[in-house]
Amino acid sequence: MRMGSIARRGLALTSPLVIAGCAGAQSALAPQGPQAEQLARLFWIMTAGGAAVFVIVAIFVAVALYAPARLRERLADDAMVFAGGVIFPVVTLSALLIYNFTLLGRGPEARESGDRIDIRVTGERWWWRVAYVLPDGSRVETANELRVPVGRSVDLHLTSADVIHSFWAPSLAGKLDMFPGRETTMRLVADKAGVSRGQCAEYCGGPHAMMAFNVVAMAPGDYMQWLRGQTETARAPQDASAGEGQKHFTTSGCGVCHTIRGTTSVGLLGPDLTHVGSRLAIGAGVLPVDQASIAGWIVDNQHVKPGNKMPAYATLDAGKVAAISAYLAGLR
Structure with a gap:
């Protein structure tokens, strides 16, 4: 040839x-x-x-x-x-x-209409802590997902809790490194509604390749409605299974690491789960949010994302896992 x-x-x-x-x-x-x-x-x-x-x-x-x-x-x-x-x-x-x-x-053009939007993003091994700063100075925390209004300037205040990470949302901006004890600021604007994906762009050990996040650009009215919903405490269990799940979540020690506002779970080591059921993914972009995925993550997360800092709860019986996953999936 x-x-x-x-x-x-x-x-x-x-x-x-x-x-x-x-x-x-x-x-x-x-x-x-x-x-x-x-x-x-x-x-x-x-x-x-x-x-x-x-x-x-x-x-x-x-x-x-x-x-x-x-x-x-x-x-x-x-x-x-x-x-x-x-x-x-x-x-x-x-x-x-x-x-x-x-x-x-030239940098990004500032587009202001109303209060400035400040979001604080902290890179942790191996997930993203995201805190929205409200006009009164208070904060509401989520994880592994960034929501922004279309056409508005958003200031991201970036830092790291442990090692050097790097925030990169390719569809919106370039990457910016995140250092422990130091804050850097990135201003970005989303021109149209939609979902894009971001990634840690600096090798940080372990499951670095699975440290992703979703960026959801929303119409300004939808964004404000969503943000108001995030300030509310956790939704009460809607059925008996979810009620059992809330009890098992507490007695199994999950609240030592996770916060669910409005309950006795106030842990700060892991992601805030107050409205986890309304997110697009769990495990920092690894699995979609549904009851089956949550159950699989609880039982065998080290197989799904090897090296992450959450222990696998393989000792929980199937009934307890099903109840806990039903409870978490209902937190919207």
């Missing part, structure tokens, strides 16, 4: 994979906000510039190898070497660098 044929077949096989990486819930090339649009534009400009330089160099290589002797001699002239080896790269790279600084130096 000729090399040209092999190359064409290879390109045909790999192109769908490359194109598939340009879209999806966690793609920097599917921007949903002005910061991500700037980064995507910069990527395509740099890619086009690199491709143009490659083509030019390839042409000169072909000339040097296959052109008539007189043309090759002209290519080897000192002036041509200086122009192609010094002037061309200096001008090209300087232009791209200046464009980079000009594009990214």
Whole structure:
């Protein structure tokens, strides 16, 4: 088989994979906000510039190898070497660098309409603690999910509780590292409603690859309604099974690590579960929120997410697990 044929077949096989990486819930090339649009534009400009330089160099290589002797001699002239080896790269790279600084130096546009939105995000091994700062200065805490109103500037105050993490929501902004004992701030804006995915982008040990989060951009009215709901205490059990689950949750020691506001469970080591049933995922993006997934997580979370800091409760009988999962799934 000729090399040209092999190359064409290879390109045909790999192109769908490359194109598939340009879209999806966690793609920097599917921007949903002005910061991500700037980064995507910069990527395509740099890619086009690199491709143009490659083509030019390839042409000169072909000339040097296959052109008539007189043309090759002209290519080897000192002036041509200086122009192609010094002037061309200096001008090209300087232009791209200046464009980079000009594009990214502007930063995100501030869009204010009402009270400023402040959200504090703390990276922990291996999940995200998210606290919404209310206008009166109080906070309401959730976990592993970030909700923002469309068209409003949101200031994220980022820090870490243990090791260096990195907050990265590719569809909305670039990544920003999170350091223990230090707070950094990121401003972002979501231009349209929808769900995208974020990830810890700095290796932090253990199940780092499974330290993800969902970003839910909502219409401003829906966001305010959701936020008001988050300030309320936990929903009372709606049936006998959930009532039993609440009792077993307390007696099994779950409240030592988890908070459920309005109950005696006030633990701070793990995620706040007051409204866990209204989230999109548990385990930092590992499983969807439903009764079966919650039950599986309780019994065998170390198989689902090896190395996470929650112990598996394999000693609980099936009836207790079913009741606890029914209770948690109902916390909306």
